[in-house]
Amino acid sequence: MSEPTAESKSEPKQVYDPATIEPKWQRFWVERDVFRTPNPGDADFDAGKPKFYALDMFPYPSAAGLHVGHPEGYTATDIVSRYKRAKGFNVLHPMGWDAFGLPAEQYAIQTNTHPAKTTAANVETFRGQLQRLGFSYDWNREISTADPKYFRWTQWIWKRLYERGLAYESNAPVWWCEALGTVLANDEVINGRSERGDHPCERRPLRQWVLKITEYAERLLNDIDGLDWSESLKTMQREWIGKSEGAEVDFDVIGHADTKIRVFTTRPDTLFGASFMVLAPEHPLVDAITATAQRGAVDGYKKTAASKSELERTDLAKDKSGVWTGAYAQNPLYPEGDERGRIPVWIADYVIVTYGTGAIMAVPAGDERDFEFAQKFDLAIPGIFAPATGDAEADAKVAAGQACCTAEVPYAAHCHTADGSLQLAGLAMAEAKRKTIEWLVARGRGEAKVTYKMRDWLFSRQRYWGEPFPVLHTQDGVELVPDDQLPVELPHMDDFKPGGVPESPLIRAREWVETKDAKGRPAQREINTMPGAAGSSWYFLRFCDPHNEQQFCSKAASDYWLPVDLYVGGTEHAVGHLLYSRFWTKVLHDAGHVGVVEPFHKLYNQGMIQAFAYEDGRGGIVPMKDVKEIGDEAVHATTGESLKRIVTKMSKRYGNVVNPDEVVGEYGADTLRLYEMYMGPLADSKPWNPKDVPGLYRFLQRAWRLAVPEHAENGAIHAHLREDRDGDPALEKALHRTIHKVDGDIGRMAFNTAIAAMMIFVNDATKAIDKLSRGQLLRFAQLLQPFAPHLAEELWARLSGEGLLAYAAWPQVDPAMLVDDEVEIAVQVLGKVRGRVTVATGAAKDEVLAAARAAVAGHLEGKTVVKEIVVPGKLVNFVVR
RNA sequence: GCCGGAGUGGCGGAAUCGGCAGACGCACGGGUUUCAAAAACCCGCGCCGCAAGGCGUGCGGGUUCAAGUCCCGCCUCCGGCACCA
Numbered sequence: 001m002s003e004p005t006a007e008s009k010s011e012p013k014q015v016y017d018p019a020t021i022e023p024k025w026q027r028f029w030v031e032r033d034v035f036r037t038p039n040p041g042d043a044d045f046d047a048g049k050p051k052f053y054a055l056d057m058f059p060y061p062s063a064a065g066l067h068v069g070h071p072e073g074y075t076a077t078d079i080v081s082r083y084k085r086a087k088g089f090n091v092l093h094p095m096g097w098d099a100f101g102l103p104a105e106q107y108a109i110q111t112n113t114h115p116a117k118t119t120a121a122n123v124e125t126f127r128g129q130l131q132r133l134g135f136s137y138d139w140n141r142e143i144s145t146a147d148p149k150y151f152r153w154t155q156w157i158w159k160r161l162y163e164r165g166l167a168y169e170s171n172a173p174v175w176w177c178e179a180l181g182t183v184l185a186n187d188e189v190i191n192g193r194s195e196r197g198d199h200p201c202e203r204r205p206l207r208q209w210v211l212k213i214t215e216y217a218e219r220l221l222n223d224i225d226g227l228d229w230s231e232s233l234k235t236m237q238r239e240w241i242g243k244s245e246g247a248e249v250d251f252d253v254i255g256h257a258d259t260k261i262r263v264f265t266t267r268p269d270t271l272f273g274a275s276f277m278v279l280a281p282e283h284p285l286v287d288a289i290t291a292t293a294q295r296g297a298v299d300g301y302k303k304t305a306a307s308k309s310e311l312e313r314t315d316l317a318k319d320k321s322g323v324w325t326g327a328y329a330q331n332p333l334y335p336e337g338d339e340r341g342r343i344p345v346w347i348a349d350y351v352i353v354t355y356g357t358g359a360i361m362a363v364p365a366g367d368e369r370d371f372e373f374a375q376k377f378d379l380a381i382p383g384i385f386a387p388a389t390g391d392a393e394a395d396a397k398v399a400a401g402q403a404c405c406t407a408e409v410p411y412a413a414h415c416h417t418a419d420g421s422l423q424l425a426g427l428a429m430a431e432a433k434r435k436t437i438e439w440l441v442a443r444g445r446g447e448a449k450v451t452y453k454m455r456d457w458l459f460s461r462q463r464y465w466g467e468p469f470p471v472l473h474t475q476d477g478v479e480l481v482p483d484d485q486l487p488v489e490l491p492h493m494d495d496f497k498p499g500g501v502p503e504s505p506l507i508r509a510r511e512w513v514e515t516k517d518a519k520g521r522p523a524q525r526e527i528n529t530m531p532g533a534a535g536s537s538w539y540f541l542r543f544c545d546p547h548n549e550q551q552f553c554s555k556a557a558s559d560y561w562l563p564v565d566l567y568v569g570g571t572e573h574a575v576g577h578l579l580y581s582r583f584w585t586k587v588l589h590d591a592g593h594v595g596v597v598e599p600f601h602k603l604y605n606q607g608m609i610q611a612f613a614y615e616d617g618r619g620g621i622v623p624m625k626d627v628k629e630i631g632d633e634a635v636h637a638t639t640g641e642s643l644k645r646i647v648t649k650m651s652k653r654y655g656n657v658v659n660p661d662e663v664v665g666e667y668g669a670d671t672l673r674l675y676e677m678y679m680g681p682l683a684d685s686k687p688w689n690p691k692d693v694p695g696l697y698r699f700l701q702r703a704w705r706l707a708v709p710e711h712a713e714n715g716a717i718h719a720h721l722r723e724d725r726d727g728d729p730a731l732e733k734a735l736h737r738t739i740h741k742v743d744g745d746i747g748r749m750a751f752n753t754a755i756a757a758m759m760i761f762v763n764d765a766t767k768a769i770d771k772l773s774r775g776q777l778l779r780f781a782q783l784l785q786p787f788a789p790h791l792a793e794e795l796w797a798r799l800s801g802e803g804l805l806a807y808a809a810w811p812q813v814d815p816a817m818l819v820d821d822e823v824e825i826a827v828q829v830l831g832k833v834r835g836r837v838t839v840a841t842g843a844a845k846d847e848v849l850a851a852a853r854a855a856v857a858g859h860l861e862g863k864t865v866v867k868e869i870v871v872p873g874k875l876v877n878f879v880v881r
Numbered sequence: 882g883c884c885g886g887a888g889u890g891g892c893g894g895a896a897u898c899g900g901c902a903g904a905c906g907c908a909c910g911g912g913u914u915u916c917a918a919a920a921a922c923c924c925g926c927g928c929c930g931c932a933a934g935g936c937g938u939g940c941g942g943g944u945u946c947a948a949g950u951c952c953c954g955c956c957u958c959c960g961g962c963a964c965c966a
Binding site: 230231232233236240242244246264265266278320348349350351352354355356359360361362363367368369373451452453571574575645679681683684685686687689691692694695696698699701705710745748752753755756757759760766824825826828830831833836866867868871874877878879 | 946
């Protein structure tokens with residue numbers, strides 16, 4: 001680099017220079033604790049203000065540092081936080097670290113660096129990066145889930161779950177990889193092979209901790225209705241919970257006295273059409289009922305099913321498979337000896353052992369899957385419906401059992417029991433279901449039943465870097481570590497390598513594992529650790545009272561701050577994290593520790609920031625280092641082949657990852673914040689376009705020059721801004737309009753259009769710069785503050801605004817300033833704009849029409865006006881003949 | 882397959898309740914300034930057409946004085962779920 005020239009040396013101060021402004025204010029905000037938020041009970045707490053809790057999904061502090069996706073949501077909540085502060089709210093806007101997790105442990109295995117050490121270093125990086133973006137977090141409330149002062153309470157909450165019967169041990173299958181000698185998480189296994197190294201993996205049962213989230217299924221489902229979340233997200237949660245209402249029905253197995261098979265069905269009304277039964281291959285009764293002649297086939301099928309991964313078994317368009325057990329079951333609706341009631345029992349892998357009772361009654365006439373199965377294996381398909389849709393051919397097919405019908409149609413006349421105690425013909429579906437269940441209940445053959453797809457939450461991992469369970473195993477069973485001995489900390493270990501057994505590496509920390517219980521008896525510590533979602537299931541509570549050493553969070557603090565008023569994050573947590581957090585909140589509520597039953601009132605999902613990539617003729621993506629961009633065209637740097645631009649995920653492989661630090665280095669944090677908000681609606685996915693970034697920088701420069709002339713000495717502001725005087729009335733109007741627009745846009749999270757409105761104001765003000773007053777510019781700085789806080793605070797200071805802009809009140813809108821004296825009205829003839837007229841606001845209809853007629857006289861000539869439509873203040877439409 | 886969401890200039894997007902399609906930004910073109918360049922500023926910029934005018938919000942229909950917006954039928958893309966009885 002050459003020495004700076006004399007010219008560039010004397011340049012500085014007067015040009016907008018984020019590199020000096022931004023660090024200055026960042027230091028100021030941190031050193032003076034500008035964004036510290038007092039809690040109820042603190043000396044400087046103002047109980048007169050309403051509260052607002054704006055929360056980001058806290059990040060996992062990865063070694064890669066922040067990517068441009070993080071600041072998108074963070075900027076949105078920061079804008080709302082700064083806005084709400086200016087509007088007179090007590091704002092809780094915290095940040096912390098989801099610090100337990102696999103990558104740190106992997107890194108530890110590779111480099112022998114303790115996860116605590118790498119995590120601490122990554123946190124430093126993340127905090128620094130976030131502070132360089134000017135977010136108004138209250139850093140006094142910073143928390144880390146891996147901090148013993150934090151996970152002490154994660155353990156404490158877990159104990160409360162245990163005490164309430166919501167935590168239990170179970171033998172659940174885990175992915176075990178022989179070649180790697182370790183247990184893998186679900187997402188590390190692809191098609192039954194390890195992601196790393198592509199080694200075969202198998203499911204092995206292992207003792208695990210499980211949380212009984214299913215006990216809360218109904219409440220988790222019902223309370224979705226009151227949440228201010230997107231419909232699509234609510235739908236995802238509802239479908240995940242997957243409630244089904246129906247009945248369980250008992251079938252006797254013919255020739256096996258005392259053996260009943262219980263099935264679950266949502267269509268008890270189709271019981272007359274049950275022509276076979278299917279058990280999951282793993283169903284416990286399979287062995288007992290299998291006939292000798294079928295034993296070989298059944299065992300073979302079971303073996304094949306067991307070796308298939310869940311993915312293979314539930315594979316899409318795959319053919320149905322199954323084998324007959326040789327047994328028959330008795331349909332309870334038909335008398336013994338009636339051929340229609342004697343149905344074969346099959347096993348097939350399309351029935352899942354963990355759902356319902358793991359057994360179904362197959363009604364091919366009313367269920368597509370059963371129909372397909374019946375056709376493939378040539379099983380009876382008795383018709384049970386008598387549809388009258390008007391399509392005679394289709395109706396006849398359904399009646400004859402040649403087609404499957406899942407819609408609500410009339411039942412066939414023969415759908416009745418021999419003694420007439422149950423008759424379905426003429427009933428609506430709901431009624432038929434009810435009557436059938438009644439009939440079954442009266443005879444002890446079944447009952448109404450509600451089933452959920454959601455399963456209990458597998459709550460342990462065979463890993464080192466997670467929260468230890470506060471649990472001891474003694475000869476008498478499980479014993480909890482007393483509250484006053486929490487936290488149970490991790491032992492120090494130097495070697496995290498998997499030990500070749502399907503257990504956590506903690507098993508090798510002998511001195512830690514072998515301990516004594518409260519009575520001095522030998523005990524072993526639990527070696528499973530908690531999953532990543534443990535700490536994140538309650539962090540929003542800890543933020544309310546982060547330093548409390550007596551409680552996880554005082555009731556007073558959570559009563560004041562909860563629920564979270566605005567929660568912003570990605571859709572990837574649509575079911576996992578959000579469901580777990582709702583579950584823990586409800587449990588803590590039931591235990592009397594938290595007032596609310598739902599933690600997150602309004603939730604907003606930001607879209608993904610994508611990137612451009614270039615595709616060659618064969619549809620392969622060419623890494624950016626091999627792409628040469630010439631104007632609008634792009635070619636392969638070596639072959640010269642012309643390439644097609646596409647939008648895709650940012651990926652290291654494609655070399656199209658944008659590093660926020662580089663953007664900050666070149667244009668400053670305010671430009672980055674503005675650009676990310678200006679790209680498009682927050683909820684949409686949209687591509688990062690480096691060419692667009694300077695546009696936002698230019699906007700900030702223009703805003704800067706409203707105060708500081710381009711060639712000023714020592715950055716002195718315009719002379720006419722040094723004193724107070726009345727601002728230009730036209731600019732005053734424009735300003736009020738802008739405030740009004742920004743107000744509304746922040747309210748609906750439409751930050752892109754709010755910025756557009758401010759751009760319009762800056763353009764207007766630039767054109768009339770000599771008429772701009774100090775008061776007007778101060779108010780504009782307030783408007784800009786949530787979006788570009790550094791520049792706004794600097795402008796405020798240079799214009800000698802009172803106190804700190806961060807504490808200043810939001811500017812007022814005078815409704816009178818939003819109305820004009822005159823409006824321009826479009827004049828249409830037959831719906832096409834043919835002219836325009838300017839009339840006084842609120843002008844009489846006749847007056848408007850007269851002016852409009854005159855404006856389009858040429859188009860009306862020789863025509864008859866048959867209708868006149870006047871939309872006040874907007875348009876006039878003449879319908880002519 | 883099922884359930885969501887979306888499709889608007891060369892690009893990102895705007896149009897909040899059925900009322901002037903294309904705000905704002907980028908790119909591009911022209912100009913001012915400059916020895917020159919950058920920066921900055923001004924003007925232009927949906928498509929066809931010299932113009933008058935016509936066409937235009939994925940495609941095809943419909944409702945309406947008026948449709949990007951509402952209704953019916955398709956197509957494409959993105960996200961989620963996926964044999965859940």
